[in-house]
Amino acid sequence: MILYVIKKGSSIDSLVDKLGSRGASHRIVELYGRKLVLAWPDNIVEGLTDPSIEATIKTKKPYPLASREWKKEDTIVNVNGVEIGGKRIVIAAGPCSVEDEEQMITISRTLKNLGVSMIRGGAFKPRTSPYSFQGLGEKGLKILRRVSEETGLPVVSEIMDPRDATLFREYVDMVQIGARNSQNFSLLKEVGRIGKPVLLKRGFGNTVDEWLSSAEYILLEGNGSVVICERGIRSFETGTRFTLDVGGIALAKRLTHLPVCADPSHPAGKRDLVAPLALAAIASGADMLLIEVHHNPERALSDSEQQLDIAGFASLMERLRSVARILGRDV
Numbered sequence: 001m002i003l004y005v006i007k008k009g010s011s012i013d014s015l016v017d018k019l020g021s022r023g024a025s026h027r028i029v030e031l032y033g034r035k036l037v038l039a040w041p042d043n044i045v046e047g048l049t050d051p052s053i054e055a056t057i058k059t060k061k062p063y064p065l066a067s068r069e070w071k072k073e074d075t076i077v078n079v080n081g082v083e084i085g086g087k088r089i090v091i092a093a094g095p096c097s098v099e100d101e102e103q104m105i106t107i108s109r110t111l112k113n114l115g116v117s118m119i120r121g122g123a124f125k126p127r128t129s130p131y132s133f134q135g136l137g138e139k140g141l142k143i144l145r146r147v148s149e150e151t152g153l154p155v156v157s158e159i160m161d162p163r164d165a166t167l168f169r170e171y172v173d174m175v176q177i178g179a180r181n182s183q184n185f186s187l188l189k190e191v192g193r194i195g196k197p198v199l200l201k202r203g204f205g206n207t208v209d210e211w212l213s214s215a216e217y218i219l220l221e222g223n224g225s226v227v228i229c230e231r232g233i234r235s236f237e238t239g240t241r242f243t244l245d246v247g248g249i250a251l252a253k254r255l256t257h258l259p260v261c262a263d264p265s266h267p268a269g270k271r272d273l274v275a276p277l278a279l280a281a282i283a284s285g286a287d288m289l290l291i292e293v294h295h296n297p298e299r300a301l302s303d304s305e306q307q308l309d310i311a312g313f314a315s316l317m318e319r320l321r322s323v324a325r326i327l328g329r330d331v
């Protein structure tokens with residue numbers, strides 16, 4: 001794949017004509033304020049010159065836009081004023097599912113006081129069993145909007161169906177793609193066009209390259225505000241729910257300029273393992289954590305075993321601050 005960075009204000013007409021006459025495929029994308037032309041296959045594109053080209057980058061990765069091959073500096077994703085990917089490690093917390101409006105507002109106020117900068121909560125839930133609680137749907141999204149108005153914190157929630165894009169555009173600040181939909185390519189394209197930052201979870205059967213290729217789908221639609229999230233992969237181990245791939249976090253930080261998030265709750269599967277995994281995730285380079293916290297975990301309608309209570313979360317925040325300080329970062 002050849003990636004051309006186009007000179008500001010230049011017309012790409014003659015470049016596109018030249019690519020066409022060689023029989024090459026191409027895509028044009030505007031990203032981070034730059035116009036880019038991707039062209040392939042290499043053997044017929046190589047050697048092409050045009051006055052509109054500022055830089056030509058021959059990329060080896062299957063995800064040229066997500067790769068540091070063209071963009072070396074870290075991307076900062078701004079979610080309504082909360083910057084992800086900078087010195088400060090962003091903590092997003094909240095219950096697995098949005099269950100009740102008043103409780104959701106109460107817990108969010110408490111989390112804000114503890115230093116959380118974004119609220120999470122599922123409204124459309126991808127449950128393994130069709131008989132498990134499926135979430136409050138649109139009502140849950142409306143509750144999240146109220147939470148945001150009451151606390152001033154941005155909210156993130158998972159989209160499962162491209163047909164819900166309008167609802168998500170209206171009610172949430174950041175759209176999450178869950179692990180099970182990480183390779184749902186029509187959903188990725190739709191979310192690329194939604195005009196909101198995206199939190200993209202890694203599929204539990206996906207390699208780091210596949211995870212970054214999923215991010216590429218969103219970037220190719222011109223949406224550069226993507227945070228990728230490690231949430232545990234399937235391994236032979238059954239003692240934990242999934243295996244948090246800290247090596248994958250460190251590797252992803254090298255390969256991509258996009259911020260990397262970690263979800264320590266789903267791989268832990270058990271409350272007492274969440275804190276050590278959260279600490280390991282930030283030590284391996286995570287820029288953001290997504291943590292499940294419930295006012296009464298025993299009574300939670302989903303993922304009851306792994307949600308922290310307020311006291312457990314408060315003590316984790318203290319430990320995160322200590323580790324962040326050693327890393328030269330803040331929480």
Ligand SMILES: [Mn+2]
Nearest residue numbers: 096292302303
């Ligand atoms: Mn959950």
